[in-house]
Amino acid sequence: MHPDLESLFYKSEENFLEATEIKLFKHHIASLADRLALYECLRDQEVAIFQPVADQLLQAFPQQDPKLLEKSLKQWITVMRYATMAMLLNNPEFLQRRLLEWLTDVIQAHQTQAIEAKLCQLLQARLKEVVPGAQLGLIQPLLDQAQTTLLGSSSVYQMAN
């Protein structure tokens, strides 16, 4: 459930919403339409977003076992799906609890941080090409959250280079 809307529904149980709360409600509804549009865009373009990322990843790690690269790609496709849902719900906790808490140790065990960091970098660049600037602001914080949680602060250095 959308936590901001849920909070307003909860408040409206005992009395009418006040003007400021109605204004907030309208803002969330308008924002929800934008979020839904972006959700549909990301869902429909999943392959178009990830195929160039996969091709560039293969070029970046030519010696690496393709199965390992496929595994990392699948993990980031999953991250993207959960991030998209979290964006629609406007709920970063959804991404954190439903995926990242579980995936972090799995990625660490695979010791594929360099691949994951590169993949994240390619994905972020690809999204800038596909998603209009205004909408990018809706999904970007969630990808940053995924990057920080999964790759830690070391990835910030790698991304910067």
Place this chain on the structure above:
Amino acid sequence: MISVADLTKESYLPGNYFAPDAYIQGDYEAGLIENRQGSRLIALPEVLMEAIYAGLERETGQASGIVMFNCGRWWGKNFYRRFVEEVSRYYNRPVAEMEMAEFLQCLKQCWKTHGWGVFELDVTHYQYGFLVVKVTNSAFAQSAPKGGKVPACFAEAGILSSFFSQLTGRDLNCIQTACESLGADSNSFVLGLRERVEPATAWLEEGQDHATIMERLSQSKSAEV
């Protein structure tokens, strides 16, 4: 070339099955809680846990630890069955085909979501035939009587021995070597073949700490090899 279309053909990409907001559901006002498969869960209030410790101590005296350990073993047997069933159904493959990292992560999340604490598996002594489980913020330790002389998470030790025995197909025993109720940072449990891990009980009664016990266990294994 990697085909993303092939990778996404399987539209189901699962995440954290044991995420608390998804796993624990129910009608809180009616006092009913269940897991995401619809199986009933029970909440054990702290006062009940304390009463179990106190009641067993009064009724069975020194045997209370053994009683709780055996309850834990029985609990762990069913817990393992349910865990394997739920995890393989959600991830759509038998646990035997899961990667160890994924399986362990499921177990950790499961432990945490059930409110049993934060679970860590230490495989440092694996080469000597021992696994060490560390649990912090254990509900079992928090409810244990204060001022005891030996670790008190008997039920937890029973659950672990049964769970890992079924997982490995070997009869493993589990001995707790450090306990939050005695002021330790975390609860440590040593798992190993019954006859190999058994000497730890005597060392524990001597007052040896976890590190010393692990060192001695490893040395005894080295000597045998």
